[in-house]
Amino acid sequence: MNQIMKFQSQLLNWYDLHGRKNLPWQVDDSYLVWISEIMLQQTQVLKVIDYFNAFISEFPNMKLLAQADINDVLALWSGLGYYNRARNIHKTAQICVQEHNAILPLDLKKLMALPGIGQTTAGAILSLASNLPFAILDGNVKRVMSRVYRVGEIKLSEYTNKLWQLAEQNISKQRPKNYNQALMDLGSLVCVRSKPRCHECPLNTLCQAYQVNETELYPPKKTKTKQIAVTLHALLVIKDEKILLRKRGETGIWAGLWFLPEFIGKKSSNLLHSIKHVLSHRILTINVYKNKELVDKIQDCHWVALSDLKKFAHPSALVKIINAVDLKY
Template identity: 50%
Template sequence: MSAAAVPNTHFAPALLDWYDRHGRKQLPWQTPRTPYRVWLSEIMLQQTQVATVIGYFRRFVDTLPDLPALAAAPVDQVLGLWSGLGYYSRARNLHKAAKLCVERHGGELPHDFDALAALPGIGRSTAGAILAQAFGQRRAILDGNVKRVLSRYHGVDGWPGATATARTLWQHAEDNTPDARVADYTQAIMDLGATLCVRSRPRCGVCPVSGGCIALRERRTAELPARKPAKTSPTRATCMLILRDDAGRVLLQRRPSTGVWAELWSLPEASDVDAAEHTARRAGARIDHARTLDSFVHVFSHYRLAVTPLLARAVPLPRAADGDGLRWYTADEYTQLGLPAPVRRLLQSLPD
């Protein structure tokens, strides 16, 4: 393997040649490659791997096949289709952006970069990916995979999330993006980062641009890109109330419009049994035969949530709740809602 640097003018041709032979060309959002499908895939692929996204993508487009259908759908349906993918702000922003496209852009994604990037959930890189893949515009991208490729290839020090490092990487991204076959190049550089230039044990021996890679030449692939400075994650504790009536219905509560799990349906949370009793009374019931289930920890990006489930029988049969977003749902009903993944797993694990 040559240690001589390959000029940047060789980067895109070498990558495209590799893509022609080894790239992924039959992903569901590529056949057909419409602006709506590209957009949906780009949002789903933020923070989520391709293998996980494929099934969610297919279910989503089977139910909501185009942008007007998404805009017209109830938010609960959108969150229900998204449930399990995590980072639910992506789904809420997707829904809001679709509505704005109907209101302002004739029911289509705008072709203009600034108008597209102004939509909720679409930043600079996502806008570039949509315009490059759906409309063939020469636009650079800088998602997590591309940051890793460019950090190593160009030997860029510093955490990619830092402003100065990101500015340098964007310049490299702009310089390397070719004038032709931009859609293929965009997919190729994402594929390279996802399949060869991975975080641990990159497959440098079969990388099409390894000859010019500074990290490989200097034996720094393990340290580039630099990791985010470590922070200690705090732990928060909560009690989740699982209140069931004799008909098997469960009391759920709509979460606030901001914060963790915003607008999803979840189990009411309480600090202790007395607070749980108060919640039950607001829903027209009282707690009987309460018992705690096994505690568990759910890890978020910025903190850990220690959950103690409290399973209780609702007596007498509850009336419909009037306030605080409280509502009783059957199992058939709540499985169709947008539920946080740990709450869905907890409900699925309940004893009969």
């Protein structure tokens, strides 16, 4: 048996015993696989499950999603972050209805031409929903491949190309669906970022980094994205179980989401609370005030019943603030 066959069979044997098989999107349905794959970008499986179930119960198919108001789509995304993912899902659904009979095309290039679908998502849709032999290269797969084959310390584009080459060379033609799921599961359950559980790994006899005791050197560390510190000043006004919110503009942080009305602030004795909130490129300090006299000067606000908040797309920072302050001030 050659090395690639060993890789496949050891991985698939492990999957049969230990892999995930009961996730709600593990069905032969490209719509469900697509929604889950987009949600799983930058987000852990456990967090995604509830969001996925709520989303699918509201939009069970492509046509209903395409017809939906984008605000309703964003509302179901509230708290998941990276809201462009939801906008792209909505645009893609509309394109599929107009151009592909309301289904995702069964073709790598056509899939990759749709908003928000890159090669990994396209490969996942084709392999997980239709058992076609297309590779994927998400963060978990990259980590496993870079350790097994000791791929590191080269330019980023070469590094990614090399990993794609390995991912494509190793894919099982017989069981691509299980093979890709197995690699993702191995990366998230065994070959974890720090302290990988190599002694229980099905690939440890093949893993070059493990053999030379260098697992911590792979994958190579990324240069950290510089996070810029930003301070926001916001008003918290609550009356009769309703909160005053304003829809943010179409660009910038939390574009198009509902948040507290903001103002250009100066230090104020009316400061209620200050919270830190970290985004991928920003470290926000949000100062929350109770200057009710400013309310009249702020345009375009809307009273929202606290019990209706989930119908209005909002960032998780809003819930953090509501939970942190005494609403009866």
